Structure formats: C-alpha cells, structure tokens
Amino acid sequence: MSKILVSTTVNGEAQEFACDPSTSLLDALRTELHLTGTKEGCGSGDCGACTVSLDGEMVCSCLVLAAEAEGRSIGTVEGIAEGSALHPLQTRFLEHAALQCGFCTPGFLVAAKSLLEKNPDPDETEIRYWLAGNLCRCTGYDKIVRAVQHAAADLRQERTVA
Amino acid sequence: MTSATYHAPASVAEAVGLLSANPAAKVIAGGTDLIVQTRSGRVKPSAYVDIKRIAGVSGIRAFEGGFAIGAATPCTALLEDAALCAAWPGVIEAANLIGSVQVRNRATMGGNLCNASPAADSVPALIAAGATCVVAGPGGERVVPVSAIPASPGRTSLAPGEFVVEIRLPAQPANASDAYLRAIPRTEMDIAVAGAGVALVMEGGVCKSARVSLGAVAPTVLLVEAAGAALVGTTLDDAALDAMGEAVRAACKPIDDKRGTASYRTHTAAVLARRAALIARDRAGAKA
C-alpha cells in the first residue's frame, strides 16, 4: 500500500509526514509527529480527548483522516502555552484542580480555548453545552467549568488592559 | 483497515469518475459516521472520495427564493447564515442537535441523509420542509426529494457512481415556519428515541398547509401525509392536534431496543409532533 505524503501546519509550524490512507489524524499526530499530548479515549467521537483545531474549528482528530490535513492548519494542546508561559486556561485548570488523572485535559483545553475565542463571556450553560463532547471520569466537571469561567475573566481583563 | 486509497477530487465529474470506477469506494464528507463504521469493520471502503475540496460543494447560496446548501457544508456553518436560520429554524436546529460541537464542525446534512439511519436528526426536518437534493452521477444530474434517498436502514436509493451534491430548501412564505424535536435519554450526545419535524404555512391564524415527518419510528424516516392533512384548515385547536397525534401513532412501526420500547416510541412521536406543530405555528405567527 502506498503512503501518502501530507504537508500541513501544526501549531504554526510547517510539518510533513507520510501516512496510510486510513490513518487518523490522531494517530499521525501521535506516532509520526510525536505530539502525544492529544489523547485517544474512545476512537469513535464520543469522548473528546482527541480534540484539536482544524483551520480554527475544533474537531475530534480520531474522526479525521490524516490525509485530509493536507494544506490545513492544526492546533493541538502543545500549542496552547507560549514557550514556558502557561495560557490562562492552563493556569486556572491547575488552580481549580480541574484535573485528576489528566487524560481528558488536553481535549478540554483545546475545546475551552475554542469557546473563548468565539465567545469571551460564556455563561455556565453555554460552557456546559460547548464542552458536552468532552468526557471526564474524574472531576465531576464542576471544577472544569469554574476554571473556564475564571480563565475567561482573566482573558477579558487582559483585553481591556491591552 | 485494509488498503483503501484516498482521493480529493477537484470537480464533481472527477468524483463521479472515481466512484464509478470503484464500486466499493465511499464518499467522505464529515467522516463522523464513515470513519466510525470503518474502524469497527462494518464498512470496508476500497477508496475514500473526499468531496470537501470540490469547488461549489461547500457553502450556502440563495436559490429560487430558497437556499442551496452544498453537501460538504458542516452543520455548524449553517448557523452563520442568518437568512437561512430565519426561514428554516427547524432544519437548522435539527442539524445542530447532532453530536457535539466537535462532531458538528465536521458532520454534514448530506452525510446524515446518505448514512440512512432511521434516527438521523436532520432528515425529518428536511423532509417536513419539502427539501430536495441534487444527485450527480454518470448520467448527469437529477433533482429528487430528500425523502426518496433513504431506502432501508443503512441503504440509499443512490445508483453506483452517484452522490449528493447539494440540498435545496424551498422559498418560505412570510407566514410559515418549522420546528424539529427529538427525545433522547440525555440532553446531548445521544441518538433519538423518536423525532418529529413539522413545517406549516399559516394564514390569518388558519393552517394552509402542513407536513409532518417522523424519525426513529420505522426503518426509514417517514412523511406522514395524514398527520399534515389533520392540521390543514384548522387553527391547531386541540381536536386538530389530537387527530394529528392519532395519524402519527397509526404511521409508527418502531422497533424495541435498549433506547426505548415500541409503545414508548409511538407515544413519544405523537407528543413531539404536537409540540413541534405548536412551536412552528408560533414561529410562523411571530413572523407574520
């Protein structure tokens, strides 16, 4: 079976990899590009642990073929911090103990970042519906929602100061 | 997974050529059904034909007073078209009940239709709306009602080499609207136990025409003409709504499964159709 050569942008950097036609974007990120922050929980679109952004929209990378990424721009959890400076979402997740085992966290961070880009001031219901495709077996969600609310406030503050 | 190939054709003709040459090829739109089914081994495509790079197959345009929606347009993109949301709120809400935001950023109404699940959420709303679709194939293009596409669970009436290029919603009169409701065991991320789409045209408080379509209560999504007829000429008073409910229950041929018993599905379909009819009426009134 012939491999497909894919040129794409991941977290702002040009990347190339070879993959089988049926390989998922999730597998390509983890095995070809060694970006193992993105997790596989279910492989069927139900858990959101594999959430990445594809041309600015969040998707389940387990339900994207790697070949589809040709010429597209992908964002993963590895691209959220700026160097060693954590993103406000990451800081607030830590402060609010919004993670226990942490397996769901990369997906929640990418999804929450996408929410705050579109809606800087979501209410609790909007946050819960937006994150309905991300499952967490540990935290009971409440701490995650609080962390997102807190980070949203931080980002709004940053904006008004800037 | 076996040795499938991947193709991203740039034109409809190229896609038809690939599908015709390859009987086990599969169209991939959002992939949210196809990739799950491939991974579980239920489907073994010999080739993936990605329709998202075909010019004109993504996006929404005005068409004959209504709308033409490219088959590769994801459900969340529908929300950005204000005129479409105002004209057909039921269709847009049905498409945006599918899965999660992650899923809806990829999932298309064309994929929902061609996956041919009896529980597909956007399909009853499209059928109630009288939507048609443009099918391209080796013999050129044809326009068929959306209701003609699903044949049985998982099967469509599409011939080899054919695929859906576009879904068309008709022009909506000012005093008309639609609604879709489904029942699921949770509030998000589940498959309908029953669903009902209703589209109404009202005039001076009286229903001029009505279409009622049901999901998850038969092997394919149903258009229940008797249910629509029960509303025409009425103000949607209790007697008319009861008669519609009776027609809905009579049309249901559901299965028993882990999501619901046949009698629960039948009862629920009638309740949902009644509520959807009232929402559609109020929306039509609010616009008049």
Ligand SMILES: Cc1cc2nc3c(=O)[nH]c(=O)nc-3n(C[C@H](O)[C@H](O)[C@H](O)COP(=O)(O)OP(=O)(O)OC[C@H]3O[C@@H](n4cnc5c(N)ncnc54)[C@H](O)[C@@H]3O)c2cc1C
């Ligand atoms: C977590 C999760 C939750 C879900 N929840 C729901 C839900 O609540 N309600 C619901 O209805 N569905 C749900 N689904 C199923 C799925 O998301 C929808 O059916 C979706 O609309 C499929 O669209 P797609 O573009 O992803 O289709 P694809 O997976 O790309 O295609 C589906 C099938 O249709 C064929 N096809 C696609 N486009 C065309 C075309 N234009 N012409 C001809 N054939 C075509 C494909 O070959 C394939 O057989 C869910 C799926 C997941 C993973």
Ligand code: FES
């Ligand atoms: S691994 Fe993709 S949604 Fe669970």
Ligand code: FES
């Ligand atoms: S922290 Fe363990 S699954 Fe969310």
